[in-house]
Amino acid sequence: xxxxxxxxxxxxxxxxxxxxxxxxxxxxxxxxxxxxxxxxxxxxxxxxxxxxxxxxxxxxxxxxxxxxxxxxxxxxxxxxxxxxxxxxxxxxxxxxxxxxxxxxxxxxxxxxxxxxxxxxxxxxxxxxxxxxxxxxxxxxxxxxxxxxxxxxxxxxxxxxxxxxxxxxxxxxxxxxxxxxxxxxxxxxxxxxxxxxxxxxxxxxxxxxxxxxxxxxxxxxxxxxxxxxxxxxxxxxxxxxxxxxxxxxxxxxxxxxxxxxxxxxxxxxxxxxxxxxxxxxxxxxxxxxxxxxxxxxxxxxxxxxxxxxxxxxxxxxxx
Numbered sequence: 001x002x003x004x005x006x007x008x009x010x011x012x013x014x015x016x017x018x019x020x021x022x023x024x025x026x027x028x029x030x031x032x033x034x035x036x037x038x039x040x041x042x043x044x045x046x047x048x049x050x051x052x053x054x055x056x057x058x059x060x061x062x063x064x065x066x067x068x069x070x071x072x073x074x075x076x077x078x079x080x081x082x083x084x085x086x087x088x089x090x091x092x093x094x095x096x097x098x099x100x101x102x103x104x105x106x107x108x109x110x111x112x113x114x115x116x117x118x119x120x121x122x123x124x125x126x127x128x129x130x131x132x133x134x135x136x137x138x139x140x141x142x143x144x145x146x147x148x149x150x151x152x153x154x155x156x157x158x159x160x161x162x163x164x165x166x167x168x169x170x171x172x173x174x175x176x177x178x179x180x181x182x183x184x185x186x187x188x189x190x191x192x193x194x195x196x197x198x199x200x201x202x203x204x205x206x207x208x209x210x211x212x213x214x215x216x217x218x219x220x221x222x223x224x225x226x227x228x229x230x231x232x233x234x235x236x237x238x239x240x241x242x243x244x245x246x247x248x249x250x251x252x253x254x255x256x257x258x259x260x261x262x263x264x265x266x267x268x269x270x271x272x273x274x275x276x277x278x279x280x281x282x283x284x285x286x287x288x289x290x291x292x293x294x295x296x297x298x299x300x301x302x303x304x305x306x307x308x309x310x311x312x313x314x315x316x317x318x
Contacts, residue, residue, distance in 0.1 A: 023142030032133035037088035046078035047116035060105035086172035092125035229311040251278040251287040
């Protein structure tokens, strides 16, 4: 099949769009404009857990008040989450909004991390030298539609029968709304006072990962049982989802290979964004012993008493 691609900053060719909808070709779009702006943001999810992950991200976006649309991908083994702007906005600002939503979803999601998350479109803040950025296929291509793909889905991941009315009903995001969402996170994360422009938190105490504030813990136990063995085994009984998510975050590391590829404009497909160092079964959640100090600090912050049981082997002196 012929594939025809065109840039978001170019003129929209009605003939190409019609052929795309009729299944004669597959049209795609480069989100980035030469002046580093975009008219939409899309997050790509692929893999076994895409349904669970995209619903978590969708819920996080709704909680923030960000209007989003879910579209099943061409392969049928994933989905895209779309945010539309009413005019071109800085790509860096749009991507910050995407990272905010992803971070919030990871704070609430029990099965961390969002393993099916692949990338954002656009995947760069500025136009790369000698390129156009990354390409995303447009939805509603006829051949894919006939297979049940490239269609928009509702909150239950059921196909929306009238995509045109649905798309018309989705509010677009203004630059003022974008600034408000991203600015509120910067204020919460970095302690920035918008009125006087001064930082309330010195730079050496700011969050280096620039993530949003953690999800609030409403339900928490008075005590947690910890078995100190080859790992730290935490009994999961009576632990709420936010508590388990916060414990798992202690054992999640940024994957340097992912960020290396992203910086070099290489594909990050199949390369996880984060590395999970925890394991769990029906009864126990285990994290590395190196997380002990962080675990104790978390327990102090949440006023939870830790009941330790030492199962380590001291060995026999010779």
